[in-house]
């Protein structure tokens with residue numbers, strides 16, 4: 391048997407037929423419209439039910455996120471999935487401490503004005519009520535010290551897929567960013583090369599869940615899309 395040298399092994403591309411393709415039952419336009427109509431029903435939820443969600447469900451969501459493209463396929467992410475009530479309580483405590491600082495001291499006036507219609511404040515009950523908290527970390531290098539590329543783009547796309555997968559499964563999420571998020575490394579025992587990116591509660595919305603009216607607004611398509 392002929393062995394590839396280390397150098398050849400690292401650099402020579404190998405290709406396989408792309409046969410395992412996703413083929414929707416509808417043609418592209420109808421399929422795109424149907425998906426859009428599902429996604430337009432996603433909302434950031436801050437009022438969760440304590441109804442459980444299985445670990446297997448969360449694993450599927452993470453697998454979906456992990457299917458994301460990434461710079462040089464380095465997959466520079468880690469998803470820490472927390473269901474332990476004691477850990478969730480510590481995360482809530484840490485987040486509320488940062489958010490208290492944010493809302494009372496750190497936030498510039500314009501930011502507070504922009505947040506006002508959303509009705510958010512330093513109280514984060516959802517962090518102990520939602521059955522799962524997924525803390526997404528971006529890896530500034532791999533565990534073995536290997537380089538990563540387009541870190542924020544890669545992890546951002548993975549998070550987008552995670553939100554879409556949860557929504558598709560009938561679950562609610564919030565993209566929460568209690569800044570700075572360094573306290574999450576300490577509570578979750580994560581190393582320094584992992585930086586918290588998003589804190590995502592996942593679960594079912596509370597029965598009488600409300601969302602801010604502002605969240606329903608979107609800029610018109612001809613403002614966000616230019617066709618040349």
Ligand SMILES: Cc1cc2nc3c(=O)[nH]c(=O)nc-3n(C[C@H](O)[C@H](O)[C@H](O)COP(=O)(O)O)c2cc1C
Nearest residue numbers: 432433434435436508510564565566567568605606
């Ligand atoms: C990067 C990012 C950070 C966010 N941080 C917070 C946050 O810390 N707390 C919060 O309540 N919502 C947060 N949001 C949610 C936004 O307020 C929400 O996406 C926006 O109001 C639109 O509402 P929708 O998600 O229901 O469409 C964040 C969203 C993004 C994308």
